[in-house]
Amino acid sequence: MAVTAEARRHALAVAQRLAEQYPDAHCALNFRSPLELLIATILSAQCTDERVNIVTRDLFRKYRTAADYAEARIEDLEQIIHSAGFYRMKAKNIQACCRALVENHGGEVPQELPALVLLGGVGRKTANVVLGTAFGIPSGVVVDTHVTRLTYRLGLTKQTDAVKIETELMAKLPPQEWIDFSHRLIWHGRKICTARKPLCEACGLSPICPKNGVPRDKKKAGAKPPAAARPGSAVEQKSSSRKTPPSKKPTAKTAARSRG
Numbered sequence: 001m002a003v004t005a006e007a008r009r010h011a012l013a014v015a016q017r018l019a020e021q022y023p024d025a026h027c028a029l030n031f032r033s034p035l036e037l038l039i040a041t042i043l044s045a046q047c048t049d050e051r052v053n054i055v056t057r058d059l060f061r062k063y064r065t066a067a068d069y070a071e072a073r074i075e076d077l078e079q080i081i082h083s084a085g086f087y088r089m090k091a092k093n094i095q096a097c098c099r100a101l102v103e104n105h106g107g108e109v110p111q112e113l114p115a116l117v118l119l120g121g122v123g124r125k126t127a128n129v130v131l132g133t134a135f136g137i138p139s140g141v142v143v144d145t146h147v148t149r150l151t152y153r154l155g156l157t158k159q160t161d162a163v164k165i166e167t168e169l170m171a172k173l174p175p176q177e178w179i180d181f182s183h184r185l186i187w188h189g190r191k192i193c194t195a196r197k198p199l200c201e202a203c204g205l206s207p208i209c210p211k212n213g214v215p216r217d218k219k220k221a222g223a224k225p226p227a228a229a230r231p232g233s234a235v236e237q238k239s240s241s242r243k244t245p246p247s248k249k250p251t252a253k254t255a256a257r258s259r260g
Contacts, residue, residue: 003171011172013208014154018184021204025183027133034109034134036060041129042093042121047084055084066107069098093121113139132179141169142182146189153193155210
């Protein structure tokens with residue numbers, strides 16, 4: 001795809017500001033080996049990283065090698081990962097993945113994208129996470145929900161498909177930026193540029209961000225008074241149209257009481 005020099009400059013400016021704001025950004029999943037990161041990333045589908053880290057505490061204590069997962073009772077796997085959601089499908093994918101590792105790769109996680117995406121439950125996103133984070137290989141840009149949302153808001157892409165977003169980002173950024181760019185953008189999406197209430201006033205990227213899809217704050221010029229307090233409002237008109245009930249005329253009895 002053709003990418004303009006201006007688009008590249010903007011992408012690099014975003015990457016630079018993210019680097020300044022999040023110099024220590026890293027993968028939020030806990031792992032000690034490429035295999036553990038691979039398993040944790042499979043579990044992270046439709047699940048928070050926090051929940052995955054809770055689940056893997058027990059999982060990684062019980063299963064240490066690809067052969068351990070390959071030979072495990074599927075019911076035992078399902079029970080341990082149950083709270084991560086979609087546990088039957090994930091247990092099946094983990095076991096299929098690890099059996100393929102044992103049969104085709106000597107129990108080791110391959111360091112090539114084509115080999116990784118052939119494993120059970122592994123797509124481009126998971127493969128990019130493992131290669132970039134565990135091996136330091138910039139095979140592509142990890143595109144999750146945060147990256148999808150932020151790249152549109154920041155004017156880096158108008159695409160909505162993850163593969164097309166990745167392709168465009170790879171064309172605009174040099175390979176040495178791919179790994180950290182994803183980590184930093186994900187951190188930014190969690191801390192500042194959230195889905196419902198982005199904190200634009202606290203955002204270091206705000207000066208270069210077109211804020212695509214972010215509603216403009218119409219209340220910055222001063223909050224309007226409540227409807228009942230605004231002159232000419234429907235509430236005011238309704239209240240003013242109510243007639244004050246006439247006072248009762250004094251009777252002879254009440255007059256006599258007032259004189260006494």
